[in-house]
Each structure stands twice: as C-alpha cells, then as structure tokens.
Amino acid sequence: MADTLLVVRDLSMRxxxxxxxxxxxxxxxxxxxxxxxxxxxxxxxxVFNCISGFYTPxxxxxxxxxxxxxxxxxxxxxxxxxxxxxxxIRLFKExxxxxxxxxxxxxxxxxxxLKGLLLTKNFRIKEQExxxxxxxxxERVGLLDFANREAGTLAYGQQRRLEIARCMxxxxxxxxxxxxAAGLNPKETAELNALIRELxxxxxVSVLLIEHDMKLVMDISDQIVVINxxxxxxxxxxxxxxxxxxxxxxxxxxE
Amino acid sequence: MTESLLYFTxxxxxxxxxxxxxxxxxIGYTMVYGIIGMINFAHGEVYMxxxxxxxxxxxxxxxxxxxxxxxxxxxxxxxSMMVAGAYGFTIERVAYRPVRGSxxxxxxxxxxxxxxxxxxxxxxAQGPRDIAMPGQIQGGWSWTLDGNLLNLSYMxxxxxxxxxxxxxxLHLFISRSRMGRACRACAQDQGMTNLLGIDTNxxxxxxxxxxxxxxxxxxxxxxxxxxxxxxxxxxxxxxxAFTAAVLGGIGSLPGAMLGGxxxxxxxxxxxxxxxxxxxxxxxxxxxxxxxxxxxxxxxxKPEVEKI
Amino acid sequence: xxxxxxxxxxxxxVTFILGASVMGIRLQPAGISLEVxxxxxxxxxxxxxxxxxxxxxxxxxxxxRFSRLLKSSxxxxxxxxxxxxxxxxxxxxxxxxxxxxxLFPVIGSRGWIDLATLTLIYVMLGxxxxxxxxxxxxxxxxxVGFYAVGAYAYALLxxxxxxxxxxxxxxxxxxxxxxxxxxxxxxxxxxxxYLAIVTLGFGEIIRxxxxxxxxxxxxxNGISQIPKPTLFGLEFNRRAAEDALGTFHEFFGIKYSPEYxxxxxxxxxxxxxxxxxxxxxxxxxxxxxxAWEALREDEIACRSLGLNPTMIKLSAFTLGASFAxxxxxxxxxxxxxxxxxxxTFIESAIILAIVVLGGMGSQLGVxxxxxxxxxxxxxxxxxxxxxxxLFGLIMVLMMxxxxxxLLPMKRPHMELKRG
Numbered sequence: 009m010a011d012t013l014l015v016v017r018d019l020s021m022r023x024x025x026x027x028x029x030x031x032x033x034x035x036x037x038x039x040x041x042x043x044x045x046x047x048x049x050x051x052x053x054x055v056f057n058c059i060s061g062f063y064t065p066x067x068x069x070x071x072x073x074x075x076x077x078x079x080x081x082x083x084x085x086x087x088x089x090x091x092x093x094x095x096x097i098r099l100f101k102e103x104x105x106x107x108x109x110x111x112x113x114x115x116x117x118x119x120x121x122l123k124g125l126l127l128t129k130n131f132r133i134k135e136q137e138x139x140x141x142x143x144x145x146x147e148r149v150g151l152l153d154f155a156n157r158e159a160g161t162l163a164y165g166q167q168r169r170l171e172i173a174r175c176m177x178x179x180x181x182x183x184x185x186x187x188x189a190a191g192l193n194p195k196e197t198a199e200l201n202a203l204i205r206e207l208x209x210x211x212x213v214s215v216l217l218i219e220h221d222m223k224l225v226m227d228i229s230d231q232i233v234v235i236n237x238x239x240x241x242x243x244x245x246x247x248x249x250x251x252x253x254x255x256x257x258x259x260x261x262x263e
Numbered sequence: 264m265t266e267s268l269l270y271f272t273x274x275x276x277x278x279x280x281x282x283x284x285x286x287x288x289x290i291g292y293t294m295v296y297g298i299i300g301m302i303n304f305a306h307g308e309v310y311m312x313x314x315x316x317x318x319x320x321x322x323x324x325x326x327x328x329x330x331x332x333x334x335x336x337x338x339x340x341x342x343s344m345m346v347a348g349a350y351g352f353t354i355e356r357v358a359y360r361p362v363r364g365s366x367x368x369x370x371x372x373x374x375x376x377x378x379x380x381x382x383x384x385x386x387x388a389q390g391p392r393d394i395a396m397p398g399q400i401q402g403g404w405s406w407t408l409d410g411n412l413l414n415l416s417y418m419x420x421x422x423x424x425x426x427x428x429x430x431x432x433l434h435l436f437i438s439r440s441r442m443g444r445a446c447r448a449c450a451q452d453q454g455m456t457n458l459l460g461i462d463t464n465x466x467x468x469x470x471x472x473x474x475x476x477x478x479x480x481x482x483x484x485x486x487x488x489x490x491x492x493x494x495x496x497x498x499x500x501x502x503x504a505f506t507a508a509v510l511g512g513i514g515s516l517p518g519a520m521l522g523g524x525x526x527x528x529x530x531x532x533x534x535x536x537x538x539x540x541x542x543x544x545x546x547x548x549x550x551x552x553x554x555x556x557x558x559x560x561x562x563x564k565p566e567v568e569k570i
Numbered sequence: 571x572x573x574x575x576x577x578x579x580x581x582x583x584v585t586f587i588l589g590a591s592v593m594g595i596r597l598q599p600a601g602i603s604l605e606v607x608x609x610x611x612x613x614x615x616x617x618x619x620x621x622x623x624x625x626x627x628x629x630x631x632x633x634x635r636f637s638r639l640l641k642s643s644x645x646x647x648x649x650x651x652x653x654x655x656x657x658x659x660x661x662x663x664x665x666x667x668x669x670x671x672x673l674f675p676v677i678g679s680r681g682w683i684d685l686a687t688l689t690l691i692y693v694m695l696g697x698x699x700x701x702x703x704x705x706x707x708x709x710x711x712x713x714v715g716f717y718a719v720g721a722y723a724y725a726l727l728x729x730x731x732x733x734x735x736x737x738x739x740x741x742x743x744x745x746x747x748x749x750x751x752x753x754x755x756x757x758x759x760x761x762x763x764y765l766a767i768v769t770l771g772f773g774e775i776i777r778x779x780x781x782x783x784x785x786x787x788x789x790x791n792g793i794s795q796i797p798k799p800t801l802f803g804l805e806f807n808r809r810a811a812e813d814a815l816g817t818f819h820e821f822f823g824i825k826y827s828p829e830y831x832x833x834x835x836x837x838x839x840x841x842x843x844x845x846x847x848x849x850x851x852x853x854x855x856x857x858x859x860x861a862w863e864a865l866r867e868d869e870i871a872c873r874s875l876g877l878n879p880t881m882i883k884l885s886a887f888t889l890g891a892s893f894a895x896x897x898x899x900x901x902x903x904x905x906x907x908x909x910x911x912x913x914t915f916i917e918s919a920i921i922l923a924i925v926v927l928g929g930m931g932s933q934l935g936v937x938x939x940x941x942x943x944x945x946x947x948x949x950x951x952x953x954x955x956x957x958x959x960l961f962g963l964i965m966v967l968m969m970x971x972x973x974x975x976l977l978p979m980k981r982p983h984m985e986l987k988r989g
Contacts, residue, residue, distance in 0.1 A: 060874060086876035094874070100867035103860075104981050110857075111864040112875045117857040124856035125849060143986040156983050178875060302763045312592065319595050322604040346591045349584055361637075361970040367762050368866075369973045371709050372926055375766070376965025379919050383959040388593040396604045498915065502774070505767055540782040547771035554764055555756040 013038050013214050014059075014090070014182055019068035021054050028054045030238045031068070036182060036214050036231075041204065043217045043225045046235035047258065052218045053095060055235070056186055059216075060092045061085040073181065087115060089181035093171045093188060095218075101160030105151055105170055108159050109142035112174045116141075138177075145173040149203065165196045169203070176207065182214045183207060189221045197224060204228055226250065234258070269411045274535045275528055280419045280488070282527015283426040287481035288504035289511070289519035290433065291351075291474025297450040297514040298470050299363065304374035305354050307501015308381035309347050309475045313482025314492045315389060316343035318396055332399060340425075340483050344476040351475025352468055354381075359471075360464070378501075385494040393493045400487065422484045429480050430520060433473070437516070442469060450514070499543065503530075506550040512563025521561060578628035582621040589617040640971050671840055675833040683836045685948055687904060690839035691897055692940040696924040697846050697933060698893025703922065704930035704979070705859065706886035707866030708758075709766040711918055712773030716746040716891040718913035720898020722780065725793040725908055735799035735903050739896060746895025747888045754887040758880055773918055780910040792909025796902050798831060799838060806831035835904050842900060846893060847933060853889075854931075855982065862886050863931070916958060923961040926968050929975025938977065 014036040021029040029051045036042045044052050058065040061082035070078040077085050100108050110117075118124065118134035146152040149169040154162060159170060168188055175183055185204075189197045201224055207213045219225050225232065226246040234241040234249060236258045242249060249255055288310050295303045320339035329335055358377040362370045403416030437443035448456045449466045457463045485500075486492055503526060511522025526546060533545040553560060593613055598605045627633055675683050695717060702710045723742040727733035733741070757768045780787045787793065798806060803815035808826050810817045818834075819826040853859040861882045865872050869879050902908050924943055929935030943961075947954045968975065 062870070062873070081878075082873040083876050083878045086874055091876070092874050094871070098868045098871035098874070100864045100871065102867055103863055104983075106984055106986070107860060107863075107981070111860045111872075111877070114857050114861060114875075114877060119857050121856075121858065124858070125852050127852065139984065139986070146986070152986060155986050156981070158981065174875070302767060304766075315597070316591060318597055318604065319591070319606055322597060323595065323606045325603070326605055346587065349588055353584060353588060358966045358970075362973075365969070365973060366707075368703070368707050368709055369969045371763060371766055372922070373966050373969035375709075375711065375919075375922070376926075376962045376969065378962070379958060380962030380966065383956075383962060385592065387955070387959065389597055394597050394599060394604065397602055499774075502767070502771055506771075509764075538782075540778065544775050544778055547768075547775050550771060551756060551768055554760055554768065558760055558764070 011038050012036075013040075013073060014216070015069075015071045016055075016059060017069050017071070019055060019058055019070070020066050021051075021058055021063055022066040028238050029058065029065075029235075032233070032235060032238075032240050033068075034231075034233045034243065036216055038181075038214055039208055039212055040230045041208055041215045041217065041228050042231045042233065043219055043229040044233045044235060045219065045222075045225055046241070049237075050235045051238040052235055053186060054238075056092060056184060056216075056218060060090065060184060086178070089179075090184065091175040091178050091180045091182075092184035093168075093175060093186055095186045095190065097164075097167050097171055099159040099167055099170060099174070102158055104156050105146065105159050105162070106139070106142055106155040108170060108174050109145065109177045110138050112177050113138045113141065115178065141177055145176050148176075148206070149173045165192050168192065168200075172203070172207075176211070176213070180213060182216060184216045186218050187220060188217070189219055189224055197221060200224070201228055266409070266411050269408060269413050270535070273413055274531045276415060276419065278528030278531030279524055280422050280527070281485075281531065282507075282524040283422060283520075284481040284485050284488075284523075285500075285504050285507045285526055286520045286523025287426060287429060287477045287484075288500060289508040289523050290430075290516060291478050292505050292508040293511075293513055293516060293519040294446075294470050294474050296508070298446065298453075298467055299359070301359070301367070301370050302374065302505065303354075303359075303471070303474070304371070304501070305358070305377040305381055306474065306478060307497035307499075307504065308378050308385075309350055309354070309497070310478040310482045310500050310504075311385065311492070311494060311497030312350055312381065313343045313347045313475075313479030314486040314496065315385065315482075316346050316479065317483040317486050318394065318492055321396065321399065336399065336487075340480065343479045343483055347479030347482070348472040348476045351471040351478075354475075355468055355471040360467075378497075382494055382497065389494065391494060393491050395491050396486070398487075398490055418488055422488060425480065425484060429477060433477070433516070436473075442466075446470060503543075503546055506546055509550060509558075509560055510553050512560030514564070515560070515562045518560055518562035575629065578625050581628045582625035585624045586617055586621040589620060590614070593617065637971055668844065672837070675836055680829055680832055683832050685945065687832075687836045687839045689941055689944040690836070690843045691901055691904075692921070692924060692944050693843050693937050694839075694846050694897040694900075695894060695921045696928065696936040696940045697843075697850055698890050698897065699921050700925050700928075700931065700933070700936050701850060701853070701862070701893070702886055702890035703925050704932070704936075705854070705866065706862040706883060707762075708883060708887065709762060710769045710887070710890065711766050711915075711922070712769035712771070712776075713890070713894055713921055714913045714915070714917040715769075715773040715776040716750060716894035717898040717901070717917070718776050718780065718910070719746045719749050719891075720895030721902040721908050721912070722787065722793075722898075723895065724899040724902045725796050726786070728796055729793060735797065735899070739899050742899035743892040743895040746898065747892035750888040750891025751884065754884050758883040758887065770915070770918075773913075773915060777910050777913055780913070788909070790909060790911075792907060792911075794907040796906050796908065798835070798906065799900075799903050801834065806834055839900060839904075842896060846896075847937075850933060858882075858885060919958070919961060923965055926965050927976060929977040929979060930973075931979035932975060932977050935975050935977030935979075939975075 012035055016032065016034045019029055019032045020027065032055055034042065034044070044055060046052055054063065057063045059070050061077065061080055065078050068078070069076060072088055072090055075088065077088065100111060103111070117138055118131045123131045143152065146155055149172060151166060151170055151173065154166065159167065162170060172185070172188065189200055192200060204215055205228060208215055217225070217229070229246055231243065232246055232249045233243050234255050241258055242252045242255050244252065288306065291306045292303060295301065317339040320342045321335055324335045324338060354377055358373045359370065362373045400418045400421065403414055403419070406413045437446060445456065445461045445466050446469065448461065449463055453463050504523070507522035507526045508519050509522070510525060511518025511520065526549065529549060530542045530546055533542045594609050594617065596607050596609055598607050674686065678686065695713070699710065699713050702708050720742040723745045724735065724738040727738045727741060753769070753772050757765050781790055783789070801818060804818045804821050805811065806818050808817070818830055861872070861877055864877065865879060865882050872879055872882070920943065924939045925936055927943070928937070928939030947957055
C-alpha cells in the first residue's frame with residue numbers, strides 16, 4: 009500500500025450566503041492519479057482554490073504530507089510541493105518559454121544578491137542547472153524548439169503543455185491540473201494522456217485532476233471523486249463510478 | 264466651556280461644508296471605479312476646469328451688465344456642468360476607451376498622462392497664477408452665546424442644499440431610470456449586460472459625463488466659497504476626493520458621501536486644533552491607515568478574487 | 571470602412587467648444603473684480619485648425635488605420651541594426667560609447683558638461699524607476715519623494731554632523747530604501763491603483779514636511795552651502811577647508827580652474843550611472859529580476875509557483891527607491907543648495923514620462939529618452955512652456971499606440987542543448 013500524500017477532510021467554502029463547497033473529502037496517495045468530476049458549477053475549481061491556498065476554506069482541513077495546509081498562504085503551499093495549473097492558462101506571456109521555466113525554479117536558484125551581481129562561479133553553475141532542468145522538461149513536452157519564443161505567441165495546446173512543464177520544473181510531489189484537456193483536439197488529448205501517465209509513473213508525481221473529458225478521466229484515474237452542487241456524491245474507482253446510480257442520475261437526469 | 268463647544272461646532276460646520284463638496288467629487292471616482300474598475304486620475308482636473316468655467320461665466324455675465332444674481336449663478340452652474348460633462352466624455356473617449364482591454368498599468372499611465380495634460384493645458388490657457396473673484400454671496404446668520412460667536416454663512420447653506428439636491432437627483436436617476444438600471448447592471452457584469460443588448464460603451468460614457476458634471480458642481484461651489492482658482496487645485500482636490508471615496512468604500516455611492524463628510528470634518532479639526540499646514544498630511548495619512556486596516560472602506564463590499 | 575459625416579462633425583464641434591470655452595476666453599483681474607477678454611485671433615484660428623484636424627481624423631477614421639498600421643509593424647519584430655547583432659559587437663560598441671562619454675569633457679563646453687551631468691541624474695532616476703514601473707509593473711507616482719529623501723539626507727547629515735559626500739552617499743541610498751520599505755509594506759498587498767495614489771500622496775507629504783519643518787530643514791528656504799564631493803579628500807575649491815586634505819590643483823601642482831569641478835562632477839555622475847546600468851543589467855538576469863517581470867505578467871501564477879508577491883514587490887520598490895536616494899545625494903552635492911521646490915510632482919511626472927517613452931523594462935530606451943527629454947528643452951527655449959503638456963500627451967498616446975515604448979526590452983536569447 010502506497011503512502012498517503014494529501015488528505016482533504018470535510019472541506020466547505022462559503023461566499024456570503026452561497027455554500028459553494030459543502031463537506032468534500034478526498035485522499036491522494038503517492039503516485040496516484042485522482043480525478044474530481046462533476047457538472048459545471050459543481051464547485052470543482054473552488055475545491056482546487058481551497059487546496060492550493062487561494063481561498064481559505066470556511067471549514068475542514070487540508071493535510072499534505074502530514075502538515076496542515078489550510079491556514080497557509082498560497083505561495084507557502086506551493087513551496088511544500090503542491091503546484092497547480094489554471095483553467096484559463098496563466099503564463100508569463102511576455103517572457104520567453106525558457107524564462108517561464110526559470111522563474112518557476114526560484115526555490116532551486118542562487119538567490120544571494122551579491123553572488124548574482126558579481127556573477128560568481130557558484131551562481132553560474134546554479135543558473136546552468138536551472139537551464140538544463142528547463143531544457144529537460146521542454147523536451148518532454150515537445151517545446152524545446154520554442155524555448156526563446158515569447159510564451160504568449162504559442163498555440164493553445166502548446167501553452168497548456170508549457171504550463172505543465174512550468175509546474176514540473178519546481179519538482180513537485182503533487183500536480184494539480186485544472187481541466188488540462190479543455191480546448192485540445194483528440195490527438196493532443198491522447199498526448200496529454202500519455203504525458204500524465206509518464207509524470208506519474210516515471211517521475212513519481214501524484215496527480216489531482218479536474219476534467220470534463222470522461223474518456224480521459226476513466227482511462228487514467230485510479231480514484232474518482234464526484235461532486236454535485238458543492239456536495240460529495242460518490243468516490244471510487246472508474247468502474248465503481250460508472251456503475252453508481254447516483255452519478256448516472258446526476259449526469260443524465262432522472263428517468 | 265461654551266467657548267470651546269462653540270468653536271468645536273463651528274469647525275464641524277466648516278468641515279461639513281468642504282466635506283460635502285469632496286463627496287461630490289468622490290462620486291465621480293466611485294462611479295467610474297464601480298463600472299470599469301479603474302481610477303480616473305484626470306477627475307480632479309475636471310473639477311478644476313469646472314471652477315474656471317463658472318468663473319468665466321459669472322465674470323462674463325456680470326460684464327454684460329446683468330444684475331440678477333440667482334440667474335447669473337444658475338447659468339454658471341448649468342454651463343459649467345454641461346461643458347465639464349463634455350470634457351468628461353472626451354477624456355473617456357480619448358484616453359480610456361482605447362486602452363480599456365489592456366493591462367491595468369497601461370490604463371493607469373494613460374489616465375495620469377491625461378491629468379498632466381489637462382493641468383498644463385489650463386496653465387497655458389489661463390496662466391499659472393491664482394485668479395481671485397470677489398465674493399458673490401455674502402453674509403449669513405450668526406448666533407451669540409455668552410459673548411461667543413457661531414457663524415453659518417449663506418454660502419455654506421447653499422453648498423449643503425445644492426449638494427443634497429445633486430445627490431438626491433443622482434440617487435433617483437440610478438434607482439428609477441432605465442439608464443440608471445443599466446448602469447447598475449453594468450457594474451455587476453459588463454459582459455452579460457452587453458449580451459442583453461445594452462451598449463456598455465454608452466453606459467460608461469454616461470458614467471463619465473455624470474461624474475464630470477458633479478465635479479463641476481463641486482468646482483462651482485468651492486470656487487464661490489474660496490473665491491480663488493489656479494490650475495493646480497485639481498491635483499490636491501482629486502487626491503482628497505479619492506481618499507473620501509476609499510474611506511467610504513470605493514464603488515459605494517453612500518460611502519462616497521459619508522467618506523467626504525468624515526474627511527472634511529477631520530481636516531477642519533486638524534486645521535483648528537493642530538496646524539493648517541499639516542491638514543493635507545493628515546488626510547493622506549488617513550488614506551494609508553484605511554488601506555492598511557480596512558481596505559474595503561466603511562461601506563464597501565470585499566472583492567472576491569477571480570482566478 | 572465608410573467615411574461618416576455626422577460623427578466626425580460632432581467630434582469637430584465638441585473639440586471647438588471644449589477649446590473655446592477655456593482657451594478662447596481669458597479671465598483677467600481688473601481691480602477687485604474679475605473681467606473676461608477674448609483671446610487673440612490666432613488662438614481662434616488654432617482652434618479652428620484643431621477642429622478641422624479632428625474632423626479629418628474622424629471622417630477618414632485615420633486613428634483606427636494608424637493603430638492598425640502600428641499593430642502590424644509591431645508584429646514584424648524590430649531587428650537590431652546589423653552592427654549590433656553579436657555579443658562581441660555589442661560589447662565593442664558599448665566600450666566605444668563609454669570611451670566617448672569619458673572623453674566628452676575634453677571637447678564639450680562648460681555649459682554642455684553641466685547639462686550632461688543633469689541628464690545623467692535623470693538617466694539614473696529613470697533607470698531606478700524603470701525597475702518599479704517597467705519591470706515589476708507597479709505604478710509609483712511619488713518617486714520624487716525618495717529623491718528628496720536622498721538629497722536631504724546628505725544635506726542634513728552634512729549640516730548637523732559634518733558628513734562628507736562619500737560617507738553620506740550610502741546612507742542616503744539606504745535611507746531612501748528604508749522609506750520605500752516602510753511605505754510599501756502596508757500598501758503593496760493591495761491592488762495596483764491604490765499604490766499609485768498612495769505614492770502620489772507620499773510624494774506630497776514629503777514635500778509638505780520639508781516645507782514646514784522649518785527648524786530642521788530650513789523650510790522653503792532650503793539648505794545651502796552643501797559641499798561638493800572630494801576626490802579621495804582633495805577639494806576642488808580655490809582654497810581648502812581647514813580640515814581637508816588639500817585642493818586638487820595644489821596637489822597636482824596645476825593652476826586653479828573652476829572647470830575641474832564641473833568635469834569632476836560629470837565624471838562622477840557618469841560612474842554612478844555606469845554602476846547603475848551594470849547592477850540593473852545583472853538584476854534582470856538574476857532570479858529576483860525574473861520574479862519582478864513574472865509578477866508584472868501574472869500575480870496569481872506567481873503565487874501558484876511559490877513566489878511571495880509581497881516580498882517581490884517590496885524588493886522592487888525598495889531597490890528602486892535606493893537608486894533615487896543615490897541620485898538625490900548627488901543632486902544635492904552638485905547644486906550645493908536644495909529646497910522643496912525641486913521635488914514637486916512634476917519631477918515624478920518627468921521621470922515617469924522618460925520610462926514610458928523609452929520602453930518599459932528597456933535600459934537603452936530609458937537612457938535615450940532621458941537624454942531627449944533633458945536636452946530638447948535646452949535646444950528650444952519656447953519648448954519649455956509646452957514641455958509638461960507634451961509629456962502628458964506623450965504618455966496617453968504611447969499607451970494607446972505603443973505601450974511597450976519606442977525601444978522595447980529585448981528578451982534574452984539562450985541556446986539549449988538537446989538532452
């Protein structure tokens with residue numbers, strides 16, 4: 009049995025009078041792919057925002073590697089090894105593809121101002137390491153030839169892949185992808201499928217996924233959590249979820 | 264005892280007078296912010312232009328030999344509101360609409376550029392020096408209590424009355440009229456309002472015109488009250504009014520009113536009990552303190568960050 | 571697109587009314603009352619010309635065509651001239667330029683050297699503000715406040731404690747940075763607009779304090795007799811002060827000339843600017859500089875990657891302020907006299923105009939813009955009157971048509987090996 013990486017317990021989020029998320033729980037084990045699905049407006053992204061620290065949940069707790077996360081600000085959570093992408097891609101558009109990846113590696117960079125100003129040997133070695141790691145990931149996502157292009161000029165599918173690469177250079181434990189297949193064509197989706205598997209199996213990263221593409225979800229998920237109107241509906245393996253009458257009712261409506 | 268109490272009351276009256284004009288200017292900031300989410304830096308300049316315009320009309324009509332003071336003042340008020348409204352419209356069309364889709368920084372620089380432009384445009388047009396106008400409305404009521412004097416000038420009463428009328432008309436316009444409803448819809452969700460077939464560009468233009476017209480009212484009132492104008496007055500007045508808008512809660516109309524009054528009284532108290540030189544310092548320090556401890560202001564709603 | 575008459579006519583009409591209502595009628599004090607006079611005919615002719623211009627612009631939709639033209643020209647990348655392509659060539663030309671600047675005092679007249687020194691101060695201020703506005707994307711409208719802190723730091727340290735320029739210089743920079751830190755700390759958590767307005771207020775507060783704290787700062791009269799910098803203790807005056815090492819001309823056994831002082835100040839400013847350019851050039855290629863730009867691009871993405879936005883903003887704000895502090899101390903030393911009038915909002919606006927015109931983030935652009943903006947008013951005195959008007963106009967037009975500036979920042983290019 010693999011170790012548990014992330015535990016979310018009874019997570020609730022209230023905006024004024026609106027209870028957007030109501031008592032959602034989920035666990036992600038190491039090297040596991042877990043998907044969160046549900047109809048539009050079910051509160052999936054809000055769950056993500058709570059886990060990644062952009063919102064402070066009204067109730068419940070988020071425990072990552074045995075540490076409570078739900079009171080930390082977003083940037084500290086990311087430093088613990090939990091990084092995410094965004095539904096509406098957020099790249100540093102006017103910076104080059106390579107620079108996007110260099111920015112992300114700030115935790116591994118030489119941040120001593122004096123060393124940088126004097127361009128010491130130590131600084132150069134560290135910077136070279138960053139560039140090499142960036143090149144490694146650019147090659148994995150097929151963007152090596154675009155390294156010096158401005159990120160905003162890339163095609164949509166390329167931008168999605170760059171966003172994933174930008175997460176990976178931070179050497180995370182858990183990768184959270186918010187609708188990574190949205191707007192991709194079938195071929196690109198298949199490539200994404202292979203990439204997520206590779207991340208999980210070869211690079212020891214767990215993946216928490218929000219996705220609407222059911223084929224992709226059923227194909228790669230180890231566990232699926234279904235949310236409907238902010239509340240948890242079902243949790244289980246893809247087979248269990250496909251047979252669950254509640255889920256079928258929520259997706260297809262009452263007979 | 265009565266002396267200090269009277270002095271205090273006098274300061275409150277003076278503070279409320281100036282404060283209500285701050286509120287009029289603050290409304291322009293708050294309305295524009297509510298709809299397009301940016302600070303209209305050139306707004307203080309519109310106030311300054313409004314003061315010049317009313318001086319020009321008053322001096323012009325007086326030279327023509329007109330003696331009916333209410334008529335002169337009313338004409339001055341209306342003309343300066345209309346022309347200032349046209350300025351507001353043009354400012355939006357020239358400096359803000361072309362950059363509306365861009366990054367916030369770009370819109371801000373464009374706005375500050377517009378402000379600098381208008382200030383210097385007036386310097387060239389009317390000269391950099393102070394221009395003074397003799398008081399049009401003199402006198403007032405005064406009460407004596409144990410040999411101490413409490414003054415309430417007619418001008419102060421006029422400022423209150425005109426401010427209240429302006430605010431009330433604005434309130435009616437926004438809550439009752441079709442256009443006002445469209446304005447409120449626009450502040451909620453611009454994209455959706457547009458989909459419903461309402462021309463959001465027009466609504467934004469109307470917002471700028473109303474804001475500018477109210478700033479001109481403030482310019483007219485303060486111009487008569489102080490009797491002086493120069494091209495730099497918009498800078499400080501704009502900052503003050505912005506402070507008032509933030510204090511009350513930016514985006515909220517009653518907030519702008521409340522913020523203006525509080526700021527006015529705070530300033531007059533500072534000037535009376537501490538030092539006139541430092542009253543601007545106190546106003547800005549107030550701004551920093553609010554931003555520090557309650558950035559949503561007194562009546563503002565917290566913003567939920569869209570991710 | 572069809573030419574349209576009515577909108578164009580209305581636009582022209584509005585232009586005329588707006589202009590005529592303020593420019594066509596002049597307020598004129600007459601004794602205790604106020605009169606109005608009509609402006610001279612040429613003002614009206616000018617207004618009519620302006621209205622016609624607006625009409626033509628609108629009728630043929632020239633503004634839209636123009637901006638489309640600009641857009642397409644921006645997409646085809648601006649290529650550097652052939653002699654600047656490779657790194658060696660760039661280095662060579664940089665060296666040549668520095669050499670020319672060092673030799674400038676030999677050929678320049680005293681007036682020109684003085685003007686060049688002033689230009690260098692603006693270059694330094696522009697470069698410093700460029701960190702805050704161009705790189706980190708934070709609009710600082712009170713930059714002149716930090717400049718004032720630097721200038722008064724040297725002036726006061728000298729008056730009350732007898733500090734020399736070289737001792738005071740680092741303190742001035744540090745003090746300006748401290749002010750930046752203290753001001754930025756509460757405000758930088760908030761949205762960008764608030765920062766703009768609070769810094770604007772801060773600049774004013776500093777000026778008001780300097781003006782009114784008469785016992786310490788001398789109020790509107792300012793502080794005078796601030797000594798010039800020395801060269802390792804050697805003074806450039808005719809006679810040395812009592813505690814000084816000696817004077818420059820005596821030490822080298824040459825005849826006294828006031829020109830030495832001017833040249834020395836110029837060279838000093840040049841060295842300060844070169845250090846600034848080097849430091850900022852390095853910063854851009856360091857993690858901190860990249861973080862600034864990332865923050866300008868997307869604050870939420872920064873947070874999701876573990877960058878602390880508040881700290882990044884604060885670092886940009888503080889470092890930017892420190893350069894203003896250095897520039898201020900040098901300014902005080904050069905003038906020998908300072909008062910609050912040198913630190914009005916107009917100065918902030920000029921520095922901002924330099925950054926905006928030059929190209930946000932671009933060092934070369936900022937340097938060229940600073941040169942243009944200080945030398946132009948000297949070449950055409952009449953221009954001075956219209957200077958601020960034009961600066962305001964430039965800011966608006968640049969934001970509409972070319973927000974990245976005339977000479978936008980060039981992105982670093984790196985060759986990658988395949989793994």
